[in-house]
Amino acid sequence: MIPRTTQIVRAIASIACTFVAWTASLSAQEAYVERVPGTLVSFEMVSVPAGAVEIGGATVEVRPFWIARTETTWDLYDVYVYELDKSARTAAVDAVSRPTRPYVLPGDEFGHAGMPALGMTMHAARQFARWLSARTGHTYRVPTEAQWEHACRLGAAGGIATADVAWTAADAAQRTHPVGSKKADAIGVFDMRGNVAEWVEGIDGDSVVKGGTFDRPPVDADCANRRSQIPAWNATDPQLPKSRWWLPDAPFVGVRLIRIPDGTDTGEPS
Numbered sequence: 252m253i254p255r256t257t258q259i260v261r262a263i264a265s266i267a268c269t270f271v272a273w274t275a276s277l278s279a280q281e282a283y284v285e286r287v288p289g290t291l292v293s294f295e296m297v298s299v300p301a302g303a304v305e306i307g308g309a310t311v312e313v314r315p316f317w318i319a320r321t322e323t324t325w326d327l328y329d330v331y332v333y334e335l336d337k338s339a340r341t342a343a344v345d346a347v348s349r350p351t352r353p354y355v356l357p358g359d360e361f362g363h364a365g366m367p368a369l370g371m372t373m374h375a376a377r378q379f380a381r382w383l384s385a386r387t388g389h390t391y392r393v394p395t396e397a398q399w400e401h402a403c404r405l406g407a408a409g410g411i412a413t414a415d416v417a418w419t420a421a422d423a424a425q426r427t428h429p430v431g432s433k434k435a436d437a438i439g440v441f442d443m444r445g446n447v448a449e450w451v452e453g454i455d456g457d458s459v460v461k462g463g464t465f466d467r468p469p470v471d472a473d474c475a476n477r478r479s480q481i482p483a484w485n486a487t488d489p490q491l492p493k494s495r496w497w498l499p500d501a502p503f504v505g506v507r508l509i510r511i512p513d514g515t516d517t518g519e520p521s
Contacts, residue, residue, distance in 0.1 A: 289336040295320040297439050304401040307454040311397040317510040318402050321430035321441045328368035343385040350496035358502030365429040367447045367505045373458035375496045376450045376506040394509040396454040403443050403474035406436030417445025417472040423465035444472040447505035464503040
C-alpha cells in the first residue's frame, strides 16, 4: 500500500505537470507582437492550430505554429538588408549572411513603407529567417508548403469572397498595395491569397511560391496554386552567375515567415 504522503506528493506533481502543459498550450494559442531588438520595427504573429492537409496526393500532419499576420514588409526587410540593427548586434547575428545591396530595389516604383518586400530569392528568404531567429531568439523560418496551405485553407473557411481578401489583376492596377489594406481572413491573416506570392518549401522538395498575385487573375488566388521559379524572373540581372539574393524581374514574389514553438527545432522544416 502506497503511503498517504507519497500519494499526496504524486497528486501535487500530476497537478503541476497538467498546469505546465495547460499554460504551454495556452501560450501556443496566443497571437503576439514581436519587436526586433535594436530597432523600432515590430510585426504580429497569429497562431495556427495543428491539423492535416491534403497536398501532393498525400495527407500531411501539421503541428501548431505561428504565422505572420501580414507579408514581410520593407520596414522589416530593410533592417536585414541594410544592417539597421547595428546597435544591438551579437555574434549569432553577425554570422548570418546578408544580401548584396541593389542599386534599385525590385518593385521600387510601387512604394516602400508599409508595402510587401519583394523580389528576393528563396536563398535570401531563408537567410532572412535565420537572421530574424538570431535577432529574436525564436525559431523563424520559411513555411513548408503543407504549413502554408493549412493556414490558407483555415483562413478561407466560411466562404469569404476572394475580392474581399485578395489583391489580384481584377482590382490591383498592376501593382502591390499596403499590407492589410483588404479584409483579414478567417484566422486574422491578411493577403495570403493576393498581393505578392510567398516562398514555401515545396512538398516535393522544390522551392515554390504560393498564393495569388497582383498581376494574375482571381482564379489564381487559391490555396493550392503554386509556381516554380523560371529564368524570366531574373532575366535582366547582368551578373554571371545570376544573383543569389535578388530577382529583378519578379516584383510579384515575397515572403511570409512562420515561427515554430521554441525547443522543437530539429534543423529541418517542420
